[in-house]
Amino acid sequence: MIEQKMDKEVPLEKLRWRCPLDLLPFNNTDEISPCTNIIGQERALRAIRLGLEMDSLGYNIFVVGLVGTGRNTTIKCLLEEIDKSGRIPDDICYVNNFKDPDQPKCICLPAGQGKLFKKDMETFLESLKKNIPLIFEGEEYQKQKRELVERHREREKGIVKEFENRAKKEGFTVAQVQVGPFTRPDVVPVVAGNAISLEQLESLVDQGQFPQESFEQLKGKYSQLSAELEQVLKETRKLEKVIQEELAALDKSAISHLVRGALEDIKEKYPQPKIQSYLSEVQEAVLENPARFLPKPEPPQVPIPGLIPAPAVDPFTEFQVNVLVDNSETKGAPVIIETSPTYRNLFGTIERNIDRLGGLWRTDFTKIKCGSFLRANGGYLVLNALDAFIEPGVWVALKRTLRNRTLEMQSFDPFYLFASSALKPEPIEVKVKVVMIGDAYLYNTLYALDEDFKKIFKIKADFDTEMDKKEETLLQYATFIRKICHDEKLLPFDRSGVAAVIEYGVRLAGRQKKLSTEFHRITDILREASYWAKKEGSNQVTEKHVDQAINEKIYRLKMIEDKIQEMIMDGLLLIDSDGAKVGQVNGLSVYDTGEYAFGKPSRITAKTSMGKAGIINIEREADLSGRTHNKGVLILAGYLRGKYAQDKPLTLTASLAFEQSYSGVDGDSASSTEVYAILSSLANLPLRQDIAVTGSINQNGEIQPIGGVNQKIEGFFDVCRSRGLTGKQGVIIPYQNVEDLMLRKDVVAAVAEGKFHIYAIKTVDEGMEILTGVPAGERKEDGSYPEGTMNYLVDQKLKELALKIKEFETESEKK
Template sequence: MKYKKLKYEDLNIRLESLPDFRTTQEIINYKEIIGQERAIRAIETGLKLKKSGYNIFVCGSNGSGRKKYILEKLIQIASDEETPDDWCYVYNFSDSFSPIALNLKPGTSEGFKNDIDNFIDSLFDEIPRLFSEEEYEKARELIIEKFQKESFDLIQKLYDEAKGKNFVVKSTREGFAFIPIRNNEEMTEQEYNELDEKDKEKITEDVRSLKFLALEVLRKTKFLKKEMSEQLRRLDDNSAYETISKRILNLKNKYGYNEKIVKYLDDLQKDVIENIDAFLGGENDQIDESFFKRYFVNVITCNKKKGAPIVFDDFPEFQNLIGVIEYENERGSLVSDFTMIKPGSLHRANGGYLIIDALQLLSTYQGWKALKNALKNEYIQIENLKNQFDIIPIVALKPERIPLNVKVILLGNEYIYYFLYLYDEDFKELFNIKAEFESEIKLNDKIANEFLGFISFYCASNNLPHVTKKAVFELFRFSMRLSENRKYLTSCFRDIIKIIDESAIICISRNGNYINEKDVKAALAEYEKRHSFYKDRVLDMYKDGKYLVQLNGYRIGEINALSVLELGDYSFGKQNRITVTTYMGKEGVINIEREANMSGTIHNKGILILSGYIGQLFGQKFPLSFNASICFEQLYGGIEGDSASAAELIALISSLGDIPIKQSIAITGSINQRGEIQPVGGINQKIEGFFDICNMFGLDGSHGVIIPFSNYDDLVLKDEVLNAIKKGLFNIYLVNNIEECFEILCSDNFIRKNEDLMEVIKKRVEEKLKRYNDVSQK
């Protein structure tokens, strides 16, 4: 196939499938996702599968509408799904370090908390009032009187027994003292000493028996006091029980569907009764808040909204996912309790859907680990990340774990997906559904009409001026340009929206009713101007002669190659001057960039491939003995890629055969060992970059670029380039192989009539190589 010189008609894009309309106001709005059927089917499958492990990883670029689609899809299905239970933490009366997790019917956890708070608050009024009632006071006095009488009878019996033995009884700190009586008076120590031994022994014996009796009285009195206290406590308990049990019964009737709640209410009732004195403080008594915290209810989730919850966690770090136990400083010590347990996004999404940005997740410390462990174990266990770093961990709460049932949707790109898939075995088990949003959408009649409907919908929903047909065409061209192919549209609608927004501002500023073609072109020009600072500086360097460029005439071993400079949000094409020198030797092709450690692996491979082509074409008759140095002149950074390998090969052959080649034409394309030209990326930027340089120095019709034939569909060029081609001032050539390149680059008088160009080139190269070989053999 012969090379093809493109005409304006070949490059002018036509959209014949668009309906006839004046503005998008006439077009039916389309607000669904466009051209992502594969991803939609995968997402729908993942949402239908309720088994564990069928979480979804959504691949795609930002701005493709994937997040919006997923949120809308989830809102659509979640409203019809079962609303999950509420969860709360309550005090564990058996083990204060192990709070109990209670699940309640959806939307009732806050009501449960209020009911418990009201119950506790009411006791501060009812308990004092209860214990001040006349009936209670009488019952209490009867118990006290009874035990006072029994105690008095016991002591009186001791007094009577002592009197019968002629002793008087006196109370002391240690108990009772017994003093003998003589002549109705207490015996003095002198009188006692004057007694004979027999009387002394009798007194001693009587005192001994009285002491035994006194001990018995003390024992029985102590027992009576204990029994009195027990009866008073039972009176208090019974009095309080009647009031408390009624309220507890009401709570059981309301929340008794859960056995754990019933047990908690029983434990609560028991603890309140055991600590009934805490509710009897006076008006001026200060309430011990730390004690009454045990009766709080810590609401973790309250699902009042019907349906399954949908949660988007924009900062999925460890404790934001699984929750955290907070601490407070109390007299220099860190203390905590179950009321300081805070829920995480897994709690809020439990029973529903959790959406997480994968890059954010992997950027946080231990965030991926927390999510992975929760999904594997199917429960949420709250723990403090801080304790993992403490040499001596703080005694921490161990809240009861909460069962987990959630569908996780990760949003990321294919690099993150394959990174996790290859290096984390758990990822394969947990994320069995991959939904991939394509970055480019193949253009057909259906997609074209949906894209048109999307423009109409966006303008209508944002109160923007509608878009004329010619302006719509410019938006289509811009979308094709972003996808780098005239048969595809970009799926990054965010970039399209930006241009519509800026076009609308321009339209409104001129008091226009509709966004027209000029508005869109002006918006695109403004976008270009904002981002082209570095490009303009490079063009200035060409203009000032700091970058050397040859744009006319013929030269041997020198050619203009093309490259693309990527700056993140902007890229542009640049000319690169490649020079080749050849001389006698046996080292073959020397890549100067590689020798200077400025060449990437793909570029090195390209040099090796062109060496293979040289050997196949010229090394069939005799061994090749030559040295060739290939250099990218004025390149001070690294180089990567093989898109310049065709240019390098042409310059090498030019040097070996002393063949002059045109300097007004640049070339891009990679070469294989058969001499075929293969497609490259960034073709539009490369063409426009060389065009800008030629245009700056003056176009004369000889300038142009050679590109691979297979890059034809990628051509979506700016109007300036198209107009120059239409006027015959600039040329684009499509080639399939290296022979066609030489047909374009060699002078018309390089060969005689009827001579084969490649045979002439081959003959001239072989003559030089044979001369080199002969010298090397001597």
């Protein structure tokens, strides 16, 4: 059996891959050039390039991968490679719609012309503010205005004078009569040289002081003259309207040359049809109301304590230009990385100001503010998928905008705190390539549940966490180390230091043939190794410093592991590491605390008896077993039936338990351990307690690979070392996991000294031979096993149980 155990023992050189220093042709990283390319993500690079270069609708990019695999760096580098000499997108402006102020117009201008147009309009307004008052104050204008007013006033006086003379002949005069709070012109009778109202005359008639007949005559004349007065007043109102119209025409005529001349220069500078139409509306608006350009006296305001005076309304707001996007400094397609994709930050908003006079919220086109989506128009927008998905309103608006390629500016008010804005700005045509960064779970969820998602994000860029370990990739690792050292002013790494970092990358990858691409974890070790080297006073980082950085990091994170080890040493957690016991074996599990994972041995026990209950999974009965563990137990039962129940019924009751397990068990990596415990109980063969076991099985009894093999071995090794290495202790692993071994250096050293052993097996029988020291025994042609072998003892026990239960049932029936 010793020879057989030696055959299963893993060779020393396979326990840890060591980076050959001759593959690193430099003394330290100062002698090599830093990397300029993305390492280990060719698949993702090809996908992203395709997405960036495709102009068709829907070819936006969803980048999938773990944090630290270089997603952000890759996207940034690829976007920086974009041709900066390409077409720069237009500036985007909003201007007033004079025909419908609630629907501001969008104007697009070549890059840099937006702010020039705004400046030109400001200059135009300043010119009008300065020159229009001068024109209206000029002698020529005042003379024309005076003549026009005097001409109409003379005509008005003539009409009124003619009526007054006619009224006088009839014994009436025109006077101002009080009507409520107002006065109005009216005809009043003149009696004895005095003007007296009809009401007063009627009173005199009643008193007998004025003849009734004369009163009736005056009353008739009053009605006729009143009607004539109304016609006179109507005529004067018409004359007043004519005066105002002619004054307005005079005003237009006086300033039209100035306005047209000023706008003509702007029209020549900006030939775009939309601007031409807008400037025509500006001209009409100025000519329609030139009075706004004249100085007005400030109305007196009585200060009221505690009340802030209302701000003056700017009469020239409607002539302003709101430049939302200014690309004057942009070179090539814009690249916008939005780190906080709220609705406002992403799509902009329409701000409101409170009118302190009326207490109402008001807005206009100058309050329209753009977001990062509009700034990225004609270019690229990068944002985090989860952030965009959880922000209220963002995901729906993003889909709508990408689908329609138009952006509608609106306020976002999810709680309806304000009345919705009356503004409906003209939608803006946009062309933006969106790059979203997220994880696989979110991508798969959106792809399955959101029917629009697959239409607008047609490119999936999947970032891998590992790459093949080749001579080329080893050198790429070295150039990456050089880049970090250069960028962050770290000490250079010598060949041994680089080799140690590469070995750490292999350990992270979990396979000797792979290297990790989780470069954020690699970078952390580089920084910390440089720190320890500086603290020691070294001028370069060596293997010792890298090992120290790794060990220090582990020490910071392994408090829970140390507590568990302490409980094992104190006998609170029952783990045997020597001797042999029937139906008891040390299984291995992995605890993952997030940033750190470690192995822990667990006692697994089995008890068998006569019965028909089959295998009872105590963890499942206690609702502490996960689905995968339940499956492993069912497979175990299938293995026992297939191997031992071909000539007899499998009539037994076997209970399995993870002792002192209170937080749940999952995974099938202990299924081989559990079958060893059952076979030991059936055959009454003690199992070695100085050997721990891991590995899953299938129904054919073949051992299958598991995860966390390094942590599991190291977990049991630490227990054995704490109690003292005997030279007999070890761990049994699946043979497929030999390629995953990247054990700590102290474990490898113990194996080299013969103090610890690693065995790799392919079948359950091989594992039982190591654990019991008894040959497993091959099935003979007649279906039996060689006497004295492990399988023989199990088979005989099962036959015995089958016969006993048959006898028991027969006796029970007789009774």
